[in-house]
Amino acid sequence: MNEDTREFHPIPAKPTRLSHWYLLTGLVIGLILGLVYTWWINPVVYQSAQPANLHQTYKDAYRSAIAQVFAATGNFERAVLRLELLEDKDPIFTLGAQAQRALAEGKEDEAKALALLAAALQATAPQATALPATETQVENTPQQGAPIVIPTATLNLVPTQTLPVLTPIP
Amino acid sequence: MSNRRLRWIFFMVAILVGIAAGVFIGYQVAPVQYQDAVPQSLRFDYQTDYILMVAELYQDEGNAALAAARLIFMGVQNPSEMVVSAIIFAQENQYAPKDIQLMNDLARAIQDLNLDTQ
Numbered sequence: 001m002n003e004d005t006r007e008f009h010p011i012p013a014k015p016t017r018l019s020h021w022y023l024l025t026g027l028v029i030g031l032i033l034g035l036v037y038t039w040w041i042n043p044v045v046y047q048s049a050q051p052a053n054l055h056q057t058y059k060d061a062y063r064s065a066i067a068q069v070f071a072a073t074g075n076f077e078r079a080v081l082r083l084e085l086l087e088d089k090d091p092i093f094t095l096g097a098q099a100q101r102a103l104a105e106g107k108e109d110e111a112k113a114l115a116l117l118a119a120a121l122q123a124t125a126p127q128a129t130a131l132p133a134t135e136t137q138v139e140n141t142p143q144q145g146a147p148i149v150i151p152t153a154t155l156n157l158v159p160t161q162t163l164p165v166l167t168p169i170p
Numbered sequence: 171m172s173n174r175r176l177r178w179i180f181f182m183v184a185i186l187v188g189i190a191a192g193v194f195i196g197y198q199v200a201p202v203q204y205q206d207a208v209p210q211s212l213r214f215d216y217q218t219d220y221i222l223m224v225a226e227l228y229q230d231e232g233n234a235a236l237a238a239a240r241l242i243f244m245g246v247q248n249p250s251e252m253v254v255s256a257i258i259f260a261q262e263n264q265y266a267p268k269d270i271q272l273m274n275d276l277a278r279a280i281q282d283l284n285l286d287t288q
Binding site for chain 1: 177220
């Protein structure tokens with residue numbers, strides 16, 4: 001056997017075990033692309049929003065309209081139903097705060113209507129959160145020149161738990 | 171088919187599956203939530219209720235210009251047309267006759283207002 005006829009035995013390559021991580025990578029890339037498309041490029045367009053989804057400015061206008069209608073008609077039940085649509089966490093406080101803002105802007109009638117509705121809500125609130133009668137005196141119909149009672153956050157009392165009295169051990 | 175080519179095909183399939191999952195999540199499971207919606211995007215029954223509120227206030231105040239201003243502020247482009255649409259909706263959905271009458275009065279007042287300003 002000379003140099004030309006010598007057999008060449010290549011070392012067989014070890015079979016490499018390819019991992020399947022590339023599948024997960026593809027899945028994640030696809031997921032990101034899908035979310036980018038649905039959240040930024042072509043998001044869901046709401047054609048039937050609820051009053052609670054309105055921008056704060058419009059919510060205030062909506063709330064103000066509810067209060068003014070209540071002041072004009074005295075229909076408390078309807079006002080409460082409408083107010084619920086705004087999903088305010090604390091409607092009494094929200095109405096009171098808006099009344100203060102309206103008063104600061106010189107919108108006295110609006111402030112009075114908002115305060116009136118807040119007071120009416122306060123009056124129908126459970127006893128635990130109700131104020132003494134002297135602090136929530138509100139007339140049913142607003143009158144010109146009447147003092148505006150604006151409930152504030154501090155007026156919304158939270159019931160506290162009283163600790164049991166310890167009995168002396170003999 | 172070579173192993174390398176097969177891997178590329180599976181990779182592309184995985185991306186497509188991911189996109190499908192992403193679209194499903196983005197549209198069905200966790201769609202974008204709008205927190206600052208404009209009044210035009212309100213459901214029509216809510217728009218009608220707002221118009222009814224304006225009509226109730228108009229009955230109390232008798233100020234058609236103020237009523238129109240309230241409607242325009244809420245994004246109503248053509249108050250007169252909008253009130254008429256609301257009346258039709260109210261009639262179709264059996265609103266109380268008194269409420270429909272209030273909206274009719276408002277529609278008339280705003281139409282008169284438009285005639286005055288033209």
